[in-house]
Amino acid sequence: MRKLKDGGILKKQAEVFNRETSNVEIITAGEKAIACLYGGSESEGLDALRYRRFCEKVSTSTSSVQVHTFPPTAAAASYYSARVYLQVRDWMGKLDNMKPED
Numbered sequence: 001m002r003k004l005k006d007g008g009i010l011k012k013q014a015e016v017f018n019r020e021t022s023n024v025e026i027i028t029a030g031e032k033a034i035a036c037l038y039g040g041s042e043s044e045g046l047d048a049l050r051y052r053r054f055c056e057k058v059s060t061s062t063s064s065v066q067v068h069t070f071p072p073t074a075a076a077a078s079y080y081s082a083r084v085y086l087q088v089r090d091w092m093g094k095l096d097n098m099k100p101e102d
Helices: 002-006 008-016 023-037 046-060 074-091
Strands: none
Touching: 008 023, 023 046, 023 074, 046 074
């Protein structure tokens, strides 16, 4: 919750899910929001952040690296973002004009 209160980046990305928008904008906003939650910069992609975190863990860890602690891949985040958008639209009661392929 602290990141939501302090960070304008996360708020800006969350606003995308509250309005009707394109798939590209949904995926981009989701990726930036997840990167923010994992401590990445706004311009850093999830795959780059994942790789950077992996290199940091490998170079400093004395035990095996736990991959579940890394951010999701960009491909996984795109599906996650689409599900979040669908859920938000459902909560807002605005699913009636959405096509299944959206």
